[in-house]
Amino acid sequence: MEFLLAILIGLLYASGLYMMLRRSLVKLIIGLILLGNGANLLIFLLGRITKGKPPIIPEESYNFLDAYADPVPQALILTAIVISFGLQSFAIVLIKRAYKVVKTDDLDQMNSTDEFS
């Protein structure tokens, strides 16, 4: 499981970076989304995966009897997902707006702010 996840995270980061390096705005956003998902899974993986052991203390005892799944990474991922959801929806509106205003989705054409003026 860990091994598969590690490979998946590597693939997500690699494909995210590859997409970011393309010239199209849409691919840029897709790249950012893939990278964000990779980071979320990385938190999940590095928080150590424990199967089928929810962090709940049984009714008759006062502390945990054996190893349990760490709930913190899941809370972190939840927060990160919500944040990236907001940012991504902003990004999609922004590229739509950029396409309308600049009339291209080629990043190489969007260089008027870098030009000497």
Next chain:
Amino acid sequence: MIQHIVLYPIIVQLLLAILLLFSWNSVKIQKYISAGGSIISLLVAIGLMITVWNEGTLTIQAGGWKAPFGITFVADAFAATMVLLTAISGIAVSFFTVGTILKARLKFGFLPVLHFLFLGLNGAFLTGDIFNLYVWFEIIIISSFVLITLGGEKKQIEGAVKYFTLNIFASIIFLTAIAVLYGLTGSLNMADLALKIAALENRGLVEVTAILFLIGFGIKAAIFPLYFWLPASYHTPPPAVSAVFGGLLTKVGVYALIRVFTLIFVGDAFLENIILVLAGFTMVAGALGALAQNNIAKVFSYLIICHIGYMILGLGLYTEAAIAGAIFYIIHDIVVKTNLFMVSGLIYRIKGTYSMRDLGGIYAKYPLLSLLMIVPLFSLVGIPPFSGFWPKLSLITESFKIDNYWLIAALLFGTFITLFVVARIWAEVFWKKGKKIPEIQNFRYFHLLKIEKKIEIIGPIVFLAIISLYIGFGAENIQQLAMRVGEELMNNENYIQAVLGK
């Protein structure tokens, strides 16, 4: 409960932003709330500063969960200073916004978003939890995205695409770094992390994590190879927005760098060398960029990069006096850079252009205003006794102590180019005879404005000019503050003790 004051700067800005949202329909009420609220938050920040100065580091645990399990808010001298600076430039920007931003922009929620930005800044300075820092960073960037795009001009949208991409990318790297850090230590509390990282055996992985943090924060702070988004985007929004961005946003990155590298990843010669090299290149690259530009807002953008180098240099030298120098530089820089972008806004109002080639003749027309605008420009160079001189003095002395003449050369080169650029701005914009520029239709030139509008534009510039004069002439007090911050940062046991209560 005296430690509750730690949360007040955050709560005041949050309440302000919410109040502003509720008065969405009336721009006039929004203006009064924003101005009044900024004054209140300045008073709160002064109160926090005084309390921290007298009582030492204050901490509060959210929800009463003991550190390291809950989220901690910490106000040490560094955080309190940054909150105070945010409030000072916040008050100036709030008034300047009211004077310069078009009504159409104000109608679509400019002021609430501005206060959400200040909320994020205060939160980032006061938090003691690394994941919480990430959340505050996101609040800052999403508010800044709205501010940079609001208005939707072509150049704004183009600048926003670059600004947006690099900032999100930086956030993802920051998140990756947090993931690795959590995997290594199982903790998120910065004080607890400091102890656990110091005890780790696997130094290689610690260094990798540190480099991830350096890249993530480095993009936000615009250090040497990672700064290209800044000059491409900072000149595109209205000057009031550029003023906040130039004054405060890059400094949050610097704050995070200084915090992380003085608290968590300490005593690593390899990292310090990397930071020193980056600082040297940042100073030279920023200075060269500023030299080549013609648009004054772009010149100031490159000068931001150049001067970020000085702060990073103080961090890289890693002695008490050098860090104090960096802190002094941050104090000086936030005030001056905010003011410079407001000055560029005033110049634009007077002439209707940012191009140095077309500008000119401002001194002949407005001699007193020109003298006012020279104050931030001279402070920027640091002609003694103006404010930029003192921190450079301690940075150069500390560089001499480690016999690194390349760094001194880079620092002096950066300063010299800044002087040259300022002289050029003075000659081209103020001194030389003005050309006839074709008048822009429907543009509200400065001389056409009503007197109260003029005061709203000039007032904040005067306010910040007085503060930077104070930083220059009252350097002893500021140096005392900077020394105390430097001492606290170098001895991180105090911070850890205050948070964990051991």
